[in-house]
Amino acid sequence: MNAFSVTNQSPSKALDDWENAVIDLFLNAANSFGLPKSYGQIYGLLFCRDQPLAMDEIMELLKISKGSASQGLRALRQLGAVSSVFAPGDRRERYIAECRLRKLVGGFLREQADPHLEKGTARLNQIEKLVNNLQDEGSRKRGVRRHEILSGWHRQMSRLLPWVKMIVGKSDRLPQKNSE
Amino acid sequence: MNAFSVTNQSPSKALDDWENAVIDLFLNAANSFGLPKSYGQIYGLLFCRDQPLAMDEIMELLKISKGSASQGLRALRQLGAVSSVFAPGDRRERYIAECRLRKLVGGFLREQADPHLEKGTARLNQIEKLVNNLQDEGSRKRGVRRHEILSGWHRQMSRLLPWVKMIVGKSDRLPQKNSE
DNA sequence: AAAATAGTTCAAGTTTTTTTGAACAAACTG
DNA sequence: CAGTTTGTTCAAAAAAACTTGAACTATTTT
Numbered sequence: 001m002n003a004f005s006v007t008n009q010s011p012s013k014a015l016d017d018w019e020n021a022v023i024d025l026f027l028n029a030a031n032s033f034g035l036p037k038s039y040g041q042i043y044g045l046l047f048c049r050d051q052p053l054a055m056d057e058i059m060e061l062l063k064i065s066k067g068s069a070s071q072g073l074r075a076l077r078q079l080g081a082v083s084s085v086f087a088p089g090d091r092r093e094r095y096i097a098e099c100r101l102r103k104l105v106g107g108f109l110r111e112q113a114d115p116h117l118e119k120g121t122a123r124l125n126q127i128e129k130l131v132n133n134l135q136d137e138g139s140r141k142r143g144v145r146r147h148e149i150l151s152g153w154h155r156q157m158s159r160l161l162p163w164v165k166m167i168v169g170k171s172d173r174l175p176q177k178n179s180e
Numbered sequence: 181m182n183a184f185s186v187t188n189q190s191p192s193k194a195l196d197d198w199e200n201a202v203i204d205l206f207l208n209a210a211n212s213f214g215l216p217k218s219y220g221q222i223y224g225l226l227f228c229r230d231q232p233l234a235m236d237e238i239m240e241l242l243k244i245s246k247g248s249a250s251q252g253l254r255a256l257r258q259l260g261a262v263s264s265v266f267a268p269g270d271r272r273e274r275y276i277a278e279c280r281l282r283k284l285v286g287g288f289l290r291e292q293a294d295p296h297l298e299k300g301t302a303r304l305n306q307i308e309k310l311v312n313n314l315q316d317e318g319s320r321k322r323g324v325r326r327h328e329i330l331s332g333w334h335r336q337m338s339r340l341l342p343w344v345k346m347i348v349g350k351s352d353r354l355p356q357k358n359s360e
Numbered sequence: 361a362a363a364a365t366a367g368t369t370c371a372a373g374t375t376t377t378t379t380t381g382a383a384c385a386a387a388c389t390g
Numbered sequence: 391c392a393g394t395t396t397g398t399t400c401a402a403a404a405a406a407a408c409t410t411g412a413a414c415t416a417t418t419t420t
Contacts, residue, residue: 018310021303022326024303025307029296032292034214037378048322064380065380067381070399073397091387091389093396101333112212120205123201123205126201130198131198134196142228156348160344160347160348164344167340168340246410247368248410249367271365271418273366
């Protein structure tokens with residue numbers, strides 16, 4: 001048949017088709033969440049693998065630069081989406097993906113949503129102050145009304161986040177062998 | 181405070197400070213949700229106003245181009261964040277902001293999240309097919325495992341969205357004399 | 361029907377974000 | 391300690407996203 005290929009015996013040299021498909025899925029997901037696509041690629045690759053990978057392996061498999069790999073891994077660790085391990089007798093750090101959705105969502109909310117809510121509080125206070133300074137009765141009333149609406153939204157969003165963490169955490173990894 | 185100002189008698193000529201603050205808030209919010217900042221500005225302006233505004237007024241107040249205004253208004257209508265009305269005896273369309281958070285969230289999920297979930301289904305099917313074609317027993321098992329995890333995530337996300345709509349809908353505008 | 365008004369489209373220009381790679385720092389090795 | 395390996399940083403290049411404005415369609419007015 002074919003001298004090469006067949007079963008892909010070299011584990012760290014090239015990606016399987018399904019791995020490329022998964023990586024591409026995470027690339028798109030990262031984009032939708034406002035993260036650089038390289039973050040998605042790195043996470044996707046690690047997600048596919050059982051064994052932890054070192055940075056230079058990631059660079060080679062994904063064909064991305066040292067800088068991207070370094071920055072991507074740092075951000076993913078910060079989000080709790082990736083953690084590092086040390087193989088005994090090897091100096092390099094190696095990385096694995098966090099596969100529990102609850103942890104991923106939790107990290108994302110902690111790093112992205114929570115800061116926005118905090119900034120929101122500050123902005124609302126500023127708006128309230130500006131509104132209260134208005135001289136014209138009608139304008140002030142309109143401004144007060146708008147500030148009230150925004151405060152209500154802010155409160156609702158703050159309420160929502162804990163629920164999201166709960167609901168996603170419910171049944172994490174699939175209950176092992178389970179047919180649809 | 182402000183040399184001019186006093187009561188700002190020209191309604192369609194300039195923005196109040198608080199309006200600028202609100203517009204800026206929505207500009208930032210739009211960014212975080214992956215929407216162009218001009219969309220946020222337009223929504224923010226309409227959100228501040230009691231009276232509907234025409235496109236050329238929006239262009240002038242925000243200093244944005246015809247193209248941005250047109251495209252922004254179209255997208256916002258598509259999201260259900262803005263609706264148009266016709267003032268009697270005026271040919272121009274005029275726009276108002278939807279201020280019910282439930283509607284805004286619903287529209288956003290419908291336009292952004294739902295399509296992603298659908299594409300996700302397709303991608304998962306593709307991955308499943310690729311995985312099942314694998315010859316090597318070990319690789320296939322790993323692939324199957326990953327596909328199961330992703331399917332579980334997908335299912336959880338699908339479950340989450342209805343809850344989000346519910347929770348946000350709970351107490352919409354602040355409990356106040358609501359007219360509508 | 362010509363002129364004026366409203367609004368859309370899209371190629372080109374601008375701005376912002378992401379990626380790259382060379383220079384650097386830190387930690388190990390012989 | 392000099393050399394090697396591992397990983398970080400950041401200025402510049404590349405890519406992606408957004409905005410602009412002129413040309414265009416459609417509708418209304420004179």
